[in-house]
Amino acid sequence: MKKIVELSNVIKEYGKSSNSFRALKEVSFDINEGEFVGIMGPSGSGKTTLLNIMSTIDKPTYGKVLLDGKDLNEFKGENLAGFRRDNIGFVFQSFNLLDNMTVRDNIALPLTLNNVRHEIILQKIDTFTKLLGISDQMDKYPVELSGGQKQRVAICRALITDPKVIFADEPTGALDSKYSSDVLECFKNVNSRLGITIIMVTHDSNAASYCDRVMFLKDGKMHGRLDSNGNKQEMFTKVLDMLAILGGSDNELL
Numbered sequence: 001m002k003k004i005v006e007l008s009n010v011i012k013e014y015g016k017s018s019n020s021f022r023a024l025k026e027v028s029f030d031i032n033e034g035e036f037v038g039i040m041g042p043s044g045s046g047k048t049t050l051l052n053i054m055s056t057i058d059k060p061t062y063g064k065v066l067l068d069g070k071d072l073n074e075f076k077g078e079n080l081a082g083f084r085r086d087n088i089g090f091v092f093q094s095f096n097l098l099d100n101m102t103v104r105d106n107i108a109l110p111l112t113l114n115n116v117r118h119e120i121i122l123q124k125i126d127t128f129t130k131l132l133g134i135s136d137q138m139d140k141y142p143v144e145l146s147g148g149q150k151q152r153v154a155i156c157r158a159l160i161t162d163p164k165v166i167f168a169d170e171p172t173g174a175l176d177s178k179y180s181s182d183v184l185e186c187f188k189n190v191n192s193r194l195g196i197t198i199i200m201v202t203h204d205s206n207a208a209s210y211c212d213r214v215m216f217l218k219d220g221k222m223h224g225r226l227d228s229n230g231n232k233q234e235m236f237t238k239v240l241d242m243l244a245i246l247g248g249s250d251n252e253l254l
């Protein structure tokens with residue numbers, strides 16, 4: 001199995017040395033290509049810090065991160081931006097769609113900015129919007145969509161550049177349970193049909209139950225992992241049990 005993300009001894013310190021705070025403490029793990037991985041843990045445990053470091057948004061203070069075999073420490077400025085554009089898709093809790101653009105133009109944006117040919121953009125939009133069940137929403141504006149539809153548009157926009165990995169930070173955090181499940185089914189589809197690796201930070205045990213593997217952080221350190229056998233209900237129960245051991249119920253972690 002090919003490794004798509006490799007972290008070794010990653011430490012992240014915020015602030016100046018005399019008054020610094022260590023948010024990640026020697027974190028090491030690998031993620032295989034095609035995995036759907038969840039990251040959970042109490043508030044302040046370092047989940048977003050970890051996601052930002054894996055996704056090139058931030059750099060570790062010490063340690064090494066490889067993405068598709070490339071050492072992220074070696075990319076700077078324009079090269080880093082190019083590497084991010086070519087390899088990584090992002091999905092955020094707040095959707096981050098542009099309100100004055102149609103759904104079609106929102107999805108096309110990463111390719112329009114790259115001067116990709118119009119016919120190619122339309123072809124890709126057609127493929128991905130069909131996969132995500134939003135092909136009839138193309139002429140609408142974000143304000144005319146439900147939260148679940150907005151997040152599906154955001155997933156399409158993340159897919160349009162053919163990323164190797166999609167990083168999602170609390171993608172269901174702003175959705176009620178019905179729309180959350182729709183969005184998670186979409187992620188599952190994208191993962192299983194297109195083979196794209198998905199790495200998702202979540203507080204939601206139901207969201208975590210869709211993952212192949214869930215890794216738990218506490219106080220900046222890895223505190224175990226759970227692997228799914230494909231049974232969502234069993235995974236959900238195992239996740240709840242693990243959260244209880246970590247010192248908080250599902251609700252307390254919100």
Ligand SMILES: Nc1ncnc2c1ncn2[C@@H]1O[C@H](COP(=O)(O)OP(=O)(O)OP(=O)(O)O)[C@@H](O)[C@H]1O
Nearest residue numbers: 014015021023041042043044045046047048049050
């Ligand atoms: N830019 C920063 N400067 C200083 N400290 C920071 C910064 N960003 C995060 N931290 C601290 O690092 C720790 C980890 O933060 P992080 O946002 O990664 O946690 P989290 O697990 O994602 O939390 P939550 O679930 O509440 O979003 C927290 O104690 C936080 O206060």
